[in-house]
Amino acid sequence: MKAQRTRSQERILKLLRRLNLALSAQELYVELRSREQAMGLATVYRALEALKLEGVVQARVVAGGESLYSLVQEDKHHLTCLQCGTSIPVDDCPVHELEAQLRASKRFEIYYHTLEFFGVCAPCQLQQQPGA
Amino acid sequence: MKAQRTRSQERILKLLRRLNLALSAQELYVELRSREQAMGLATVYRALEALKLEGVVQARVVAGGESLYSLVQEDKHHLTCLQCGTSIPVDDCPVHELEAQLRASKRFEIYYHTLEFFGVCAPCQLQQQPGA
DNA sequence: TTTACTGCAAAGCATTTGCAGGGCG
């Protein structure tokens, strides 16, 4: 196996652990630049790609096309407004059983799953009724 | 309410119903161009945006940053390989109960959810062990 | 006539890639 990580990968992993939240590549880039030694943006992307393939980091695409990266252990899901993009965290998750089933039935090594609900939040619902 | 659809929106909706599968904006653009009268790519995007906000169409972002659009009624989920990008459909879905709960507890109008599993498919697992 | 939709082409942006320099083994 090739679980051998580069220094950049380690640094990003450490930062993700320290902050314990989902960040975009650009944010990681800035964060690394300020907290520790700088790192090229391309390297950030390359490291994230490797960590993702390794199964320790996961990505979630948000409105705007940006990806947010976080540790796989985090099992937080989201409720997202299609209109304003606001995301509310959802703690509950009924997926684990199914995940176990899939793991058994398909020949597929599952690292993580993403579950996201989409709709319109209360404030945006009000805005949709102009005259009403 | 403003459930008044433009002609373009209707045409895209009709096409999605007819094909009954998830397509990218570009694919819809090409498809429309060949099957019926042509339509500008920008219009395709604008129409999809409107249909999404209306809750009849949903989007799923795939590797490469492209979005695939489909009717909301489809409740197909996916098992995606992080390495080669292959997606296997997953029919089962244990999320509806939670969705009902969320609908009740949060003031949030939920249109649909996306559930996606990520990992490495069998063929790609083999490729990872070069010498072994 | 007035408003809203459409097309085209020009941005915008996150991400990827080529290439040369540099560090580590």
Add this chain to the structure above:
DNA sequence: CGCCCTGCAAATGCTTTGCAGTAAA
């Protein structure tokens, strides 16, 4: 000494936006 990692900058590709023409009410 050789290979992999890095950085920079250019390139890619999807999506968005400005603006002017056009169809609909």
